[in-house]
Amino acid sequence: MLTLQIIGKKKSGKTTTMINFIQASQQLGLKTAAFKHTHHSVAMDVAGTDTARFSEAGADQVGMQQDGGFFWHEVRQPEKKFC
Numbered sequence: 001m002l003t004l005q006i007i008g009k010k011k012s013g014k015t016t017t018m019i020n021f022i023q024a025s026q027q028l029g030l031k032t033a034a035f036k037h038t039h040h041s042v043a044m045d046v047a048g049t050d051t052a053r054f055s056e057a058g059a060d061q062v063g064m065q066q067d068g069g070f071f072w073h074e075v076r077q078p079e080k081k082f083c
Helices: 014-027 050-057
Strands: 033-037 061-066 069-074
Touching: 014 050, 033 050, 050 061, 050 069
Parallel strands: 033 061
Antiparallel strands: 061 069
């Protein structure tokens, strides 16, 4: 497993860089996960938020840590059950 950490000041392009990375990773057939940390309470996966944009870019998993708790969003195929 490889890890990339993107750190920067507000409005410095962190989200755009992450979205570009996710899209490039998906084109290479790699599984990707995005993790966001914030100090204020925000909703996850609401249109226009960073977490929603990470999911839309193709991240297989998106996590967010904030003062109010930890949230996780994962996309996976349902398991096939044979009877």
